[in-house]
Amino acid sequence: MRMISLGAFFSAWKDPKVCAELIRSLRLKDRLFLARLLINVLPHRIAGSTKVLLESAQLFRQRQEFGLAKATLMRALPRLKGKVRQSVKRSLRQLSALERVNVKVLASAQDHRITLYSQRAGSGVVVVTFGTISSSLNTEPFGFPFLIEQGYDHIHVAQSKYTLYQSLSLEEFQKIVAVHCKGKKVVSYGSSLGGYAALYFGGCLDAKIIAASPVNFVDKVILVKRWALVPMRHSLISENPTSSKAPVIFYDPLDDERDRVYLAKRVLPAYPNAxxxxxxxxxxxxxxxxxxxxxxKSTILSIVEGNFDARKLLLELNEQDEQKAQVA
Known part of the structure; x- marks a missing residue:
């Protein structure tokens, strides 16, 4: 315990708030073993306090002790209210999903990370997802835990915040991911920047691509000055392998002109059958x-399972709009 100052240790021994802060500090510094050791020697009164339970659960999750993290949060849940209670309930859902899978980091670099969540019971479907522009290496994976709950394998490709996946080449992605897709139905899925990445990377896997408002903000066709210093290393989608399956693309034709321009000039030339x-x-x-x-949920599942009916969806949307108008 000498790596912790004696003063900090004795303060943590007496004060739940100080103890929780110390566990958090050790966890964020990746000193997980030391934080775990501290929890093991705490008095029952301190270890069982709400603040310490919540921080301990975070530590257990980081150590991939998902069952222990879940049990720890269940102890704290009856004492919680409001937003904190809702956040913990969401965490419990995530942990239930994590208990169903094996987690393996397939690649880790400064600006991207690829993680595989494979069903312990096996799965014939793998969904590859990508985050939005504000997502980071530590953001909850796009589509998680929903995809795990459906029994699918899940591969999430994360970026460092605002790097726009430009550090990850198509060749590296294919080399790392393709082997985990053999013999499975493959789906590529994302929104905004993630929708662009689903299209850019999904083609080499011959994936069924689901994208919402796909856009690459460093592409000169819609270049946003805010991202001008981020170098565009990717080639155009149309210059890369494309999927034999028609992508399904959702967008608002009345909203952002960049969405319309990118769809017309970058997506449809690669996928005129979208x-x-x-x-x-x-x-x-x-x-x-x-x-x-x-x-x-029903829309995504129908696309993954191959029974999506676009006309039926549009009719349902129109019916909802009509009902809303009548109420107004």
Whole structure:
């Protein structure tokens, strides 16, 4: 315990708040063994306090002790209220999903990380997902835990915040990911920047691509000055291997001109057969709109399972709009 100052240790021994802060500090510095050792020697009164339980659960999760993390949060849950309670309930859902899978980091670099969540019971479907522009290496994977709960394998490709996946080449991606897709139905899935990445990387896997408002902000066709210093290392989607399966693309034709331009000049030249689903009023985050309407889950599942009916979806959206107009 000498790596912790005696003063800090004795303060943690007496004060739950100080103890929780010390566990958090050790965890963030990746000193996981030391944090775990500290928890083991704490008095019962301190170890069982709400603040320490919550920090301990974070540590157990980071150490991939998912069952222990779940049990720890269950101890704290009855004492919690409001937003903290909702956050813990969400964490419990995530941990239940993590208990079903084996987690393996396939690649880790300064600006990207690829992680495989493989079903312990096996799966014939693997969904490869990508984050939005504000996502980071530590952001919850896109589509998690929903995809795990459906029994699918899940590969998440994360980026360092605002690096736009430019550090990851198509060749590196294919070399790392393709071997885990052999013999499986492959789906590539993302929104905004993640939608672009789903299209860019999904082709080499011959994946069924699901993208919402796909856009690459460093492409000169829509270059956003904010990202001008991020070098564009990717070639155009049309210059790379494309999937034999028609992508399904959702976007709002009335919202962001960049979405329309990128779709017309970068996506459709690569995939002229794409099924483009207009969601007027959905905004750039069209998946959020489908979720608000209560039909995102069924829509994604129907595409993955191969029974998606675009006409039926549009009719349902129109019926909802008509009902809303009548109420107004």
């Amino acid at each position: 099924k483009v689903i207009p969601i007027p009023g959905g905004g750039h985050a069209t998946f959020n709109e489908l979720q608000k309407r209560g039909i995102l």
